[in-house]
Amino acid sequence: MPNQRRSTMQVSFSAPDIHELFAERRARQEPAFAADLNEQVIHFPEKICDGWLRRLQLRPGMEMVMQNFHFRDALSLAIQEKGNISLLRFGFGITGETNGKIAGQNREIQFRAKHFAVGFTTDADTGTIEYARGQQNLLATYLDLDTLNTLIGQQLEYLPKELGQALAGQPMPLYLQTGRMTPAMEFVTQQVIHCPYQGLTKRLYLEGKVLELLALSLHQIAEEASTSTQKKTLKASDIEQIHHASEILLSNLEAPPSLMELSRLVSLNDYKLKIGFRQVFGTTVFGYLYQHRMQRAQALLAAGERSVSAVAELVGYTNLSAFSTAFKRKFGLSPNSYKQRR
Known part of the structure; x- marks a missing residue:
């Protein structure tokens, strides 16, 4: 099981660790998973945090994840995650703060409320994530690169340079762009969180919001690049x-x-x-x-x-x-x- 310290918990997660924690919940007859055809809710074991993660499969190649966590103490996680190596992730901080470092990359990543990040890694993600004590709310959307290519078509010149290179098949170990959320981004994230629809209408509504957030994120990155001088x-x-x-x-x-x-x-x-x-x-x-x-x-x-x-x-x-x-x-x-x- 993960090693724990009282002041700042240091937890190293492997697949067996995670399975064991969820097995403990099942043994106590506490539901860990709830799901329908396109939506899954994961309730996390209390040794990690109080909270849940909601994953929505909107269409093949397009996914949305909402995280609602409360950490009783500051928490440091050693992560190892393989697979999904061709997903573009764009995340939006609602509340809380996290700091991370990807192994082999000489770069610290800070993610906090009212900020967004767009990126992916083409290798297995290993490293550490530190969560501040308190509430952590995050909205993240994922597009596989084939889906993104379909949306972009031949207009790679309109994308940030590094992202265009990745879509063109050039090797890219790490792509990450961060920035402050615009009021339009904040507004759309609130529309997503408070989505009033169910069933097919909900799925179609959220698909549109994913594309809107993608457009707003890429526009903001381009704006920041053009005004850097x-x-x-x-x-x-x-x-x-x-x-x-x-x-x-x-x-x-x-x-x-x-x-x-x-x-x-x-x-x-x-x-x-x-x-x-x-x-x-x-x-x-x-x-x-x-x-x-x-x-x-x-x-x-x-x-x-x-x-x-x-x-x-x-x-x-x-x-x-x-x-x-x-x-x-x-x-x-x-x-x-x-x-x-x-």
Whole structure:
């Protein structure tokens, strides 16, 4: 069985270890697996964590995984995973933080909330993963390279260079791109987590979201690459102030400051603020505010405890018609229709 230490648990997992832990659950008559035709839920043994992993096979070559874990202590896992050597994985951090290192690769990988990662390894994955104490929520999607090739067609020039090389059959031991999630990515991940459908409708809906997340991820990688030279003009202190500006907006959705007021509050001129938002968040200041206002409005309407007019005021709209127009542009439904469907 895995070796354990009290302060930071060091666990080395092999296939027999995992089988033994799940066998213990079965012996106690605790269900470890629940599944239907296209969906499987794995409840993890308490020696690892409290939580579950939900795996959905959307179509051949396309899979989605949702992880919901709670670690009572910081946990370090030694991993060895073979197979699935031609899968492109793109993951999105919802809560928590992990750090990892792939054996033979001189590179540390950090993955935390509100960040995404796109990549794959063409060899067996071995190394370590360290999980911080507390809640860990992650959404990951997988596409095999044949499926991705079918989607991309002959347009490899539009992909990040390393990914295009891998699809063209060139040897590539490791491909990994990371970045901060845009508001659009955050919004789509929440749509996935709160998917309202079942059966075939659910599968088709989630297939569309996988493609949407793929498009958003590749677009963001391309945007960051194209603006890498410009980014050098932003100092670390500038980027810190851009994040501070975003926090001010999120704390004041009902009555946000004007662009000039926001510039003054974070001690950046309005030009640098606008450029900074595009480079850090992939959208304008207004676009960032709009995305989060709509996300908040959706959550409030889904809760069903407030009227449409009250929700509009809470997210900063004094004109109900303007709020309805903005909401319908985002979700395809009026606020009243959305609330009634919930």
